[in-house]
Ligand code: ZN
């Protein structure tokens with residue numbers, strides 16, 4: 001799958017059983033960045049099909065399904081990841097932290113700390129071409145499980161991502177969307193935007209098409225994890241008077257049991 005944000009091209013690379021890696025390519029300069037490295041072979045194929053060579057590898061977090069192929073693929077490329085996670089990431093050429101701006105493929109790229117799934121997880125935001133790489137923080141209709149962080153940390157991270165322009169494209173790390181949609185509908189069965197999104201998701205999956213990337217605007221209207229402060233959703237789960245963080249924690253806990 002290829003998306004056009006001229007002169008930037010985005011390629012989604014399915015890896016392992018349900019991971020996504022992404023290639024960002026600048027047609028003017030030839031620079032090519034990889035965001036996360038789950039598996040070498042499909043990424044190599046995507047590169048060689050297009051005659052591209054990696055210039056940068058961006059790492060979102062330390063889990064093996066995001067870094068497993070860095071060693072195989074890094075030759076000649078600059079490897080960039082979070083300073084606070086450097087001890088558990090492959091050797092980094094550039095260490096970054098929340099608030100940093102780096103140039104990737106000629107594009108200004110902002111580093112956002114989005115801890116929650118892990119503490120130290122980062123996202124990469126490119127305001128122009130309006131792409132955000134969220135891996136296991138904000139996901140299509142979901143969010144990552146809280147392996148290390150607290151509900152308050154993840155809710156903070158998700159609010160940061162929610163505040164990006166609504167026409168931002170969300171490039172997340174896994175194809176979990178169909179089961180996320182069933183969970184979302186269990187909380188929010190009358191949400192018309194969610195019902196119609198679910199139809200599109202089922203059709204895409206039946207045709208073997210990825211549901212990632214997604215539009216932030218759709219996430220804001222249909223992703224329950226972005227709506228923990230929405231009075232309608234609070235009421236729907238019987239927590240009309242709950243704090244936003246408590247409601248978020250409850251939604252996350254219900255998803256873990258779903
Ligand atoms: Zn992960």
Ligand code: FE
Pocket residue numbers: 063065066136173174
């Ligand atoms: Fe993952």
